[in-house]
Amino acid sequence: MSNTKQPASALSSPRFCNMGTFMRMPKSETAEGLDFAIAGAPFDTASSFRSGSRFGPNAIRNISAMMKPNNVLLQVNIMDSLKGADMGDFNVTPGYIHPTYDAIEAGVTSILEKNATPIILGGDHSITLAELRAVAKKYGPVSLVHFDSHSDLCDEVFGQKYNHGTPFRRAIEEGLIDPAHSIQIGMRGSLYDPDEHKLAAQLGMLLIPAHKVREMGFDALIHTILERVGDTKCFLTFDIDFVDPAYAPGTGTPEVGGFTSYESLNLVRSIKDLNFVGFDIVEVLPAYDHGEITAYLAANIVFEYLSILAVKKEKQ
Numbered sequence: 001m002s003n004t005k006q007p008a009s010a011l012s013s014p015r016f017c018n019m020g021t022f023m024r025m026p027k028s029e030t031a032e033g034l035d036f037a038i039a040g041a042p043f044d045t046a047s048s049f050r051s052g053s054r055f056g057p058n059a060i061r062n063i064s065a066m067m068k069p070n071n072v073l074l075q076v077n078i079m080d081s082l083k084g085a086d087m088g089d090f091n092v093t094p095g096y097i098h099p100t101y102d103a104i105e106a107g108v109t110s111i112l113e114k115n116a117t118p119i120i121l122g123g124d125h126s127i128t129l130a131e132l133r134a135v136a137k138k139y140g141p142v143s144l145v146h147f148d149s150h151s152d153l154c155d156e157v158f159g160q161k162y163n164h165g166t167p168f169r170r171a172i173e174e175g176l177i178d179p180a181h182s183i184q185i186g187m188r189g190s191l192y193d194p195d196e197h198k199l200a201a202q203l204g205m206l207l208i209p210a211h212k213v214r215e216m217g218f219d220a221l222i223h224t225i226l227e228r229v230g231d232t233k234c235f236l237t238f239d240i241d242f243v244d245p246a247y248a249p250g251t252g253t254p255e256v257g258g259f260t261s262y263e264s265l266n267l268v269r270s271i272k273d274l275n276f277v278g279f280d281i282v283e284v285l286p287a288y289d290h291g292e293i294t295a296y297l298a299a300n301i302v303f304e305y306l307s308i309l310a311v312k313k314e315k316q
Contacts (some may be wrong), residue, residue, distance in 0.1 A: 002209050017056045020119075021061060021086035023064045031087065032112040033083065034197040036309055037084065038121065038302075039108075040123070041107075043092040043094070043122070043126070045094060046125075046126035047141040047252050048165060050287075052252070053122060055287070057121035058286065064303075067300070067303050071304070074307045076173040084306070092123075100216070104120075108134035112138045118278045118280075120280040121280070122282030124282060125239055127167075127282065128237050129168075132167075133174070136175070136268050143182050143236055144177045144186065145225060146184040147186055148187065148241065149241045149242055151187050151197065151199070151207060152166065153196070153202055155169055156183035160210075164252075172203055173249060181205055181232045181234070182205050183225055183228045185267075186242045189256075189257070218263070218267070218270075226273065226274065232275075233273055235279070236280075237275070237281075238301055240282070240297070243258050243260070243261060244256065247261045247297065248261070250288045251284065251285050260298050265297075265300060268304045268307070272308040272312075
């Protein structure tokens with residue numbers, strides 16, 4: 001792996017050169033010696049409407065060439081404080097979810113075994129189940145912080161137990177997450193089952209739908225998240241359809257009435273004190289992404305998460 005710490009500067013190397021990794025970071029075959037490792041999980045066979053999020057990791061990486069290493073609001077240069085690399089994509093099996101789960105779990109496990117933080121680019125939301133299996137092997141059940149327009153707590157979709165609408169139901173059943181310290185935020189839209197949101201409480205989760213977020217305000221929401229999760233180890237999963245399709249049109253199951261890009265970035269930034277052990281961003285679908293605005297927002301959300309890791313590293 002290259003010893004270069006900083007991404008290439010656009011002042012000396014054009015942004016359209018040497019692309020292919022997140023922010024044109026070094027590429028590595030191993031997470032040895034890293035603080036974080038970025039990897040793609042380009043799987044979308046579990047999508048229920050539009051397919052194409054298998055191309056999400058590449059889209060996020062391509063537009064991430066626009067990113068610069070300094071976070072002005074958090075006053076941190078991510079690569080001064082952290083050592084990280086892009087490990088490329090896991091070898092998923094298109095059309096077959098269980099061998100894909102095995103590949104993702106093994107890949108995330110290889111990152112965690114080196115004590116690096118996994119940052120996974122999806123792919124549809126089914127991939128998170130495999131990631132949580134790897135995380136739980138290392139840490140036991142973790143808290144889940146889940147930004148999404150859908151709860152993904154269905155028992156079955158099309159009669160199938162494994163789908164992008166079921167991962168957190170399976171994760172609870174498998175003992176991968178701790179429902180009592182987990183929270184789901186932003187759910188909205190029409191439903192087949194009017195009691196779907198109540199299911200979260202029945203399973204021990206706290207679900208705050210989009211209209212309740214508006215009623216309580218963001219300060220109260222942030223307080224609720226921090227209080228709910230506390231100092232437990234937690235996994236952050238961000239479905240890009242949490243954001244209103246006016247700001248993030250490139251996704252498979254868009255829901256109107258969502259949140260702005262500014263609000264979304266600020267929410268991630270505002271929970272920086274949580275004890276994160278992993279992160280993913282999912283459901284970016286480039287074919288519907290006019291002007292790459294969805295992929296660019298996703299890249300910025302990854303950047304905010306990296307900035308959080310950098311702030312924590314500086315405090316050590």
